[in-house]
Each structure stands twice: as C-alpha cells, then as structure tokens.
Amino acid sequence: MAAVTRMPRRGRSIEPMAQDDISLQVDELRAARRSLRIALVTETYPPEVNGVARTLHQVVEGLRARHHDLQLVRPRQQPSDAADVGDRFHEVLMRGLAVPRYPQLRMGMPARRALVKLWTLNRPDLVHIATEGPLGWSGLQAARHLRLPVASDFRTNFHAYSRHYGVGWLNKPIVAYLKRFHNHCQVTMVPTRSLMDELSGYGFRNLRVLGRGVDTTLFNPARRSEALRAAWGAAPDTLVLLHVGRIAPEKNLDAVVRTFQALLQQGRDVKLVFVGDGPSRPAIAEQLPQAVFAGMQGGESLATHYASGDVFLFPSLTETFGNVTPEALASGLAVVACDCAAAAQIIRPGRNGHLVAPEVARAGGFAASTLAWLGDPEADNAVWHCGSGVRRAARQTALELGWDAVLDGLESTLFGLVRGNGDGGGGGEASVPLAGAWGPVRG
Numbered sequence: 001m002a003a004v005t006r007m008p009r010r011g012r013s014i015e016p017m018a019q020d021d022i023s024l025q026v027d028e029l030r031a032a033r034r035s036l037r038i039a040l041v042t043e044t045y046p047p048e049v050n051g052v053a054r055t056l057h058q059v060v061e062g063l064r065a066r067h068h069d070l071q072l073v074r075p076r077q078q079p080s081d082a083a084d085v086g087d088r089f090h091e092v093l094m095r096g097l098a099v100p101r102y103p104q105l106r107m108g109m110p111a112r113r114a115l116v117k118l119w120t121l122n123r124p125d126l127v128h129i130a131t132e133g134p135l136g137w138s139g140l141q142a143a144r145h146l147r148l149p150v151a152s153d154f155r156t157n158f159h160a161y162s163r164h165y166g167v168g169w170l171n172k173p174i175v176a177y178l179k180r181f182h183n184h185c186q187v188t189m190v191p192t193r194s195l196m197d198e199l200s201g202y203g204f205r206n207l208r209v210l211g212r213g214v215d216t217t218l219f220n221p222a223r224r225s226e227a228l229r230a231a232w233g234a235a236p237d238t239l240v241l242l243h244v245g246r247i248a249p250e251k252n253l254d255a256v257v258r259t260f261q262a263l264l265q266q267g268r269d270v271k272l273v274f275v276g277d278g279p280s281r282p283a284i285a286e287q288l289p290q291a292v293f294a295g296m297q298g299g300e301s302l303a304t305h306y307a308s309g310d311v312f313l314f315p316s317l318t319e320t321f322g323n324v325t326p327e328a329l330a331s332g333l334a335v336v337a338c339d340c341a342a343a344a345q346i347i348r349p350g351r352n353g354h355l356v357a358p359e360v361a362r363a364g365g366f367a368a369s370t371l372a373w374l375g376d377p378e379a380d381n382a383v384w385h386c387g388s389g390v391r392r393a394a395r396q397t398a399l400e401l402g403w404d405a406v407l408d409g410l411e412s413t414l415f416g417l418v419r420g421n422g423d424g425g426g427g428g429e430a431s432v433p434l435a436g437a438w439g440p441v442r443g
Contacts, residue, residue, distance in 0.1 A: 035088075036414060038063065039124035041073045041115075041139035043096075043108045043131040048077065049276075049298045050246070051323035052155050055212055056130055062407040064088045071124060073115070075106040075135060092118060094135060108135020115142035125418050126151060132181050140184055149417045152185040154178075154199065154207075155320055179204055186417055189410070191321035192341060210410055212342075213403035214326035218300070221332030221395060223307040232292045232308075234271045239263075239374075241270060242309030242333065244302070244324045245316070247278035247293075252338075255315035255366035257288060262367050264290070275305050306331035311374075314343065315366045317358055329353075330398035332391040336370050346401065352394040 040060065044053045060070055069088045075096025083091040094114070096106035115138055119127075127143040129136045129152045136152075143150045182188040182204055189210040190196045196207045226236065234240050241263075243256050260272040273292040274284070285293055297305050306312075312328035312335045319341035326342060328335050335353035337343035338361045347353045354373040356366050 035067045035069055036126065036418060037069045037071070037124045038126060038128055038414065039071045039073060039119060039139075040128045040130060041136055042129075043075055043106065043133045043135050045072065045074045047298065048106070049296050049302075051321075052130065055155075055323060058213065058215065058403055059407070059410065060089070062403055063411070066407065066411065068411075071122070073118075073135070073139065075108040077106050096135075107133050108138075110134045110138050112138040112141045112145075115139055116145055119143070119146055119148065124148065126414060128414070129153070129185070130155065132178060137181065140181065144184065149420075150185045151414060151417055152182055152188045154182060154188055154190045154195070154204075175202055182206075186420075187413060189413065192345060194340070194344065195320055208413060210413065211345075211401075211406055212321055212323060212326070213406040214323070214330050214398050214401050216330045216395075216398050216402070218303050219306055219327045219330035219398070220303065221307050221391060223300070223304045223331070225304050225308050228304060228308045232271055232273055235269070237269065239268065239270045239311065240309045241272045242275065242306070242312050242328070243273070243314065244275040244306065244312070244328070245314075247274055247276055247281040247284065249280060250316070250318045251278075251280075252315040252317055252361065252366075253280060253284060255361060255364075256313045257284060258364070258367040259313060259370050260288065260291070262371055266371075273305070273309060275302065303331065306333065309333050311336060312353075313370070314338070315356070315361055316341075317361060326398050326401050329394040330401075332395050334390045334394060336373065338366070346397055348393070348397065352390060352397050 040056070042052075042056055044050060044056070046053050046057050060072065063070055064087070067088065071090060071092060072084075073092045073094060076093040077096070081093055083093050085091070094111050095109040097109065099107050119142060123146070126149040127139055129139050129143075129150060132152075140150060140152075179202055182199075183206070185206065187206050187208055188199075188204065189208050190199065191210065191212055193209050196209050199207060229236075229238070229240065232240065241256070241260060243251075243253070245251060247253065256272070260270065263270045271292065272288065272290070273294055274281070275294045275297050277296050281293060285291065294305055306328060309328075309331075310333065312324070312333040314322065314325060314328075314335060314337040316322065317338050317340060322337070322342045325335055325337060326346060329346065329352060335343065335347055337347060337353065337355060338358050339347075339355040340358055343353075343355060347355050349355050354370065356369045360366065360369055
C-alpha cells in the first residue's frame with residue numbers, strides 16, 4: 001500500500017490534493033479498513049436553520065452511507081429533545097444556552113469531564129470538531145487528554161464579524177483564540193484556497209482546503225412556484241430579487257436595500273424577498289415596507305423559495321464559503337455576489353451571474369454595479385429577465401459541485417489522520433484495527 005502522508009506538525013499549510021490522488025488514497029485506505037468511529041462535536045445541527053447545520057447534516061449522512069459510525073455531540077436544542085439513535089449514528093445531547101441575538105440557536109456549555117468519561121467508555125478513532133464554541137473547546141481538551149487525533153473545520157469568520165457589532169477591538173483577541181484552538185488540531189479544513197492563505201498569514205498551521213457540495217436534488221429549478229410568487233405580489237414577468245441568510249449587520253444588507261431602492265426609483269417591475277431572520281430585520285422592514293420577509297425556511301420549503309426567485313443578491317464580505325451561493329445556482333438563479341469566498345470560485349461573470357469587487361462593495365458600489373449588469377430591460381442584450389440561458393448555466397455550475405468529491409476528500413483526510421496518529425499522540429505510524437459499532441453510552 002502506498003504510504004499516507006502524515007500531517008505536518010507546524011509551520012506550513014497542507015496543499016489541496018488532486019482529485020485522482022484523493023480517489024486513489026481513499027480506495028487504498030478503504031481496502032485496509034472498512035469504517036471509522038468518528039465523534040463529531042458541533043454547536044449547531046438541524047432542525048436549526050443555517051448553512052453550517054445544513055452542511056454538517058450532508059456530511060453526517062454521507063459518512064454514514066460510506067459505512068462509518070458517527071457519534072454526534074451537540075447541545076440540546078429544546079427541553080423535550082430526545083437523542084436520535086439509528087444505524088451507524090447516535091446523538092449525545094449536552095447542556096446549551098441560547099445564542100445572544102439569535103434565540104433560535106443554541107451554544108454548548110463546557111463539558112470536558114463529561115466528554116472524557118464518554119470517550120473513555122466508548123473510544124472513537126478520532127474527534128472532528130465543527131465549531132469553536134465552549135462545547136467545541138471542551139471536545140478539543142477532552143481529545144487531547146485522551147490522546148485522540150483531532151480534525152477541525154474553520155466555518156465562520158467570527159473575527160470579521162466583530163466590527164459589525166461595534167466591538168472591532170475584539171478582532172485580535174478572537175483571532176488569537178481561533179489560532180490557539182485550531183493549532184491544537186492535527187488538521188483544520190477550510191473551504192477555499194483564499195481563506196487558507198489568509199489564515200496562514202495569521203499563523204494558523206496544518207490547513208487543508210476542502211470545498212463543499214450542494215444538494216442538487218433538493219435545490220432544483222423544477223421547484224419554482226408561480227403560486228408562491230403570486231403570494232409575494234410578483235407577476236410572471238416581475239424580477240424577484242432574493243436574499244437568503246441571516247438578516248444581520250455582517251451580511252452588508254445595506255447594499256441589497258440600495259439596489260432595490262434604485263430599481264424602484266427607475267420604475268422597474270421588481271420585488272425583493274428576504275428568507276431568514278435576524279437582528280436587522282425590524283430596521284429593514286421599516287425602511288422597505290414593499291419588501292417581503294418570508295422568515296425562516298427549511299427543506300423543500302426553502303428550496304421552493306429559492307427556485308421562485310430570479311436574481312440572488314449576496315453582498316456579504318465576511319463569508320468563509322457561503323453555502324447559499326451554490327444553493328441559489330442549483331435552483332437556477334443568477335447570482336450577484338462579492339468576488340470572494342465561494343462566489344469567487346464558481347460565479348462565471350456573464351454566464352451564471354455577476355461579481356462585484358470587494359473594494360467596490362466596501363465603497364458602496366454594489367448597487368451601481370448590479371444595475372449596470374442588469375442593464376436596460378428594453379435592450380436586446382439585457383439580462384434583466386435572467387432568461388433560460390442564465391438559468392441553465394447556473395444549474396450546470398451547481399451540477400459540477402456534487403458531494404461525492406467533497407466526501408472523498410474528507411474521508412481521505414480522516415483516514416490519513418488516524419493512520420498518522422494511531423498511537424494517539426502522533427508519535428509514529430501505527431496499525432489501525434477495524435472499528436466495531438458504537439457501544440451504548442453509559443454513565
């Protein structure tokens with residue numbers, strides 16, 4: 001068997017692997033080991049509605065389908081919650097508190113001792129930490145105590161959010177905490193090369209690029225609903241501008257407001273729909289009484305809302321990836337976004353959408369750039385109505401972003417982590433025994 005590259009201990013990033021290399025490595029490792037026992041620690045998971053929760057659900061279901069055993073450690077979302085137990089999957093519910101300003105989300109409480117006990121009785125092959133909150137930190141400390149290999153995800157630019165909440169002075173302490181957290185892990189997975197370069201500049205180590213997929217069955221143009229559009233007050237020819245996500249300061253939603261207002265001033269037949277909720281909703285609703293606020297949506301309802309729009313506006317400058325971008329493309333929407341995160345990788349200007357330079361967006365030019373791209377609806381070359389060509393191009397882009405390749409890369413990383421750290425401390429190569437199913441949680 002070809003040797004598996006071990007994780008470097010410090011001072012450099014791990015280059016993304018070619019897909020052929022990933023597939024070969026996964027095939028070789030699968031031949032030697034049928035499954036892994038993975039303890040995944042997260043502070044958000046469905047039914048919570050956000051991009052991280054949706055992504056983690058896809059990852060969990062994908063790993064289960066590949067015959068890995070998953071133990072999901074998360075905060076209890078409601079007092080009545082019961083732990084889900086299924087084939088190759090069971091949940092461990094911990095204490096949690098509501099996240100300030102987002103009462104529908106829960107933040108885990110410190111639980112190091114409980115996790116040490118749990119993983120002593122039911123030892124996983126590795127711990128995968130998806131979020132860096134108190135529960136994630138407890139998972140990291142428990143794993144280090146038990147000398148278990150640890151992988152982590154960098155999913156949210158908390159440090160970039162600070163200036164949007166009047167606490168910009170916290171930027172450096174937040175970066176220091178995140179760097180300390182992730183540098184204690186054997187590998188940290190990031191969704192884009194640009195984010196890897198940014199974090200490397202801050203001193204983060206052992207980074208690997210692992211993109212994200214999109215569920216093209218759920219998010220599909222076929223879910224377009226004229227009845228829903230009519231409920232929004234949109235005629236068949238009305239251009240519906242859509243935004244999906246938190247309605248919050250860090251999303252740069254002033255750019256959406258200005259775009260819509262400019263189109264109204266020009267007398268355009270246009271509607272604006274927000275899907276989601278957040279602290280900025282009351283102020284925007286007061287400013288834009290014509291806008292539609294659809295609230296939190298999930299599953300097929302969310303997919304129908306996507307597909308019933310025409311142009312997706314996403315001016316955020318704080319994303320690590322932005323799952324909503326491929327979801328909108330999969331739904332057949334043209335996307336107007338800042339030239340960063342996922343949009344920079346998958347938007348093809350003039351084909352499936354439009355990119356606005358970050359410096360232009362920061363200077364307040366997002367609306368003007370969007371209007372220039374939309375053009376005069378009477379002109380022959382206008383993209384105003386975002387016809388079938390744009391929709392087909394958007395959909396085709398999304399079809400190339402399937403989950404199989406993402407799961408191959410994740411599986412390869414986790415297999416390599418266990419092989420490279422089989423002694424629990426990274427002290428050398430070790431044999432990897434076949435994992436059995438998770439035992440019952442005791443104590």
